[in-house]
Amino acid sequence: MEESHVHKKLALTAAVDVIAGNANLLYEILLCLPARSLIRFSIVCKLWFSIITSMQFRLSHCRTLAFSNALPLSGIYFYNCLTNLQKIESLALADNVTSLPPLQFLDQFNLSIGSADEVTEFKVTQSCNGLLMCIFTARSHVGTIKRGIVYNPANKEVLLLPTPYKKYDGCICYNLISDPSEPPYYKALCVTRLGGWYSNIDVSVYVPGSNSWRSSCRVAAHDMCYDSGVFWNGAIHWIGEFSSVYFDVNSEKVATISMPPRPQGYCSEKIRYFGEWGGHLYLIQVQSLYAKKFNVLELDKDTWKWSVKYRVHLARLISAFPEMVQQTSSGIQYAISILSVIRREKEEDSVLLLTIPGKVVAYNLVRKTAKVVRELPGEVANTLHFNHVSAYQYTESLFPVQKWNIIPK
Incomplete structure (x- = not known):
């Protein structure tokens, strides 16, 4: 009896060794695991590390979850009070998640302030399929800098987007589109007002791997804020009190959507959630x-x-x-x-x-x-x-945000 038990244990050990040493088989098994587990397993050995951290595997993992509708929503980041933008709270919503990764990413940039009289602001403005769009603003007596930052809380990857403008005039908004089901997998948008508040707007696109922004389209301005779009149905949507527009990812065109009738009553800001x-x-x-x-x-x-x-x-x-x-x-x-x-x-x-x-x-x-x-x-x-822009969903994902030399097929 004891000898039979030893033989079973040896057989199991041999099977584990075969799986662990077979890169192709291991690849397929790891694709089925959640991002949180894969981050821990990447330190098991060099083979596991090379598979899990490769660009091809990470994109395949994101696509597998997307096609199976298994993108796990782990929780929500939200501001306790909008008057204190340096303090953000989190709430876990999944049964197997006890807490969300702390957003202590500002130190990672090691951004040089440049002069003592500069005031910096750092705010999350949007979330999309596991990635966060953040805005860094620095002001001083010589001018203002406003930069977009793409951040993945799961693996703590950060990308400081290139500057899309020569001179910042206060009318710059950044947005994020991430879709693991098809290349280029994610894009960043920069919406710039070309003059005053009611002037036309320019929408520029940044694709990972490029070094600059590309002007996509120019459209008539609408009375709305463009700093926190919502990605839905293949487009990013912006909403205002009286109108709604969207930017289609594939055609890169802006179109309008009819708004429902506004509820009667004295209140200038009637939208409480979008x-x-x-x-x-x-x-x-x-x-x-x-x-x-x-x-x-x-x-x-x-x-x-x-x-x-x-x-x-x-x-x-x-x-x-x-x-x-x-x-x-x-x-x-x-x-x-x-x-x-x-x-x-x-x-x-x-x-x-x-x-x-x-x-x-x-x-x-x-x-x-x-x-x-x-x-x-x-x-x-x-x-x-x-x-309605004080809370941001969080999904555990291996979505890469660094600059890409080659986009895997």
């Missing part, structure tokens, strides 16, 4: 800051029309968390920020992820129940300052 989840694009508009009811709208991929997906009434939530109620000079307002619409496989599990003073709350869109999922450290200074 984002994507699981292939669905959502929009939330409110009548006012003291509105208890609002609708969650979804854009149809075929008709490009907005329709009501969920109806939300916050009466129960306000009753359970009276700290949401704030008395202001304009009357009673509710301190609430919408981080994300989370659509689950089972409709009854879909939730609205919210922040209220001191807490992150998951509000079930079907059952109309609420659950505290995170206590926020310290005090949230005026939650009403939150807007």
Whole structure:
């Protein structure tokens, strides 16, 4: 009996050795593992390291997950308060993820400030399929520099994008498009206003491996902010209070989308959320800051029309968390920020992820129940300052961001 057990153990060991030493077989097995595991396994031996860190494997891994619809959403990064852009919080949403990688990437650049009177700002502005777009701004008596930075929190890879302009005039916005299903896999966009606020805009494209930006198209300006687009259905979408436009990745043309009717009521900024989840694009508009009811709208991929997906009434939530109620000079307002619409496989599990003073709350869109999922450290200074670009999804990915000499097939 003991001898049989020894033989089985030896056979198993031999099988493991065969797999570990067979690069082709190992390659196919490693493709099925999540990014977090692969990062740890890259230190097992030289063979594993060479496979996992190769450009071809990393792109194949991203494509495999994309085609199988298995891109795991690990969590959300969000700003606790928009008045303190150096402090960003995180919230893990996957069952097998306890925490997200800390965003301590500023030190990696070792950027030279240049003079003592410069003030630097560093902010996450967008997320797309595991990559973050960040903006670095430095101001001094001699001028202002605004640079885009592509960052992968999973493997801590960073790419400081080249300067797309000769002189910065304050009207520069960066965006990110990453799609592992087809080359060139990711692009960076720079949107520049050619004059004043209502002048035309120029959209330039940067592709990894190149040394400069390429002017793509020039279009009439729209009354919206271009610094935090949402990638959905093969295009990056920008939204304003009265209009919405998108930049198609393949044709590199800008087109408009009809906006749904604005809710009646006195409130200049009615958009409280605009984002994507699981292939669905959502929009939330409110009548006012003291509105208890609002609708969650979804854009149809075929008709490009907005329709009501969920109806939300916050009466129960306000009753359970009276700290949401704030008395202001304009009357009673509710301190609430919408981080994300989370659509689950089972409709009854879909939730609205919210922040209220001191807490992150998951509000079930079907059952109309609420659950505290995170206590926020310290005090949230005026939650009403939150807007629809304060939260960014995070997906574990081996997506490469460094300059590429060759794009693997």
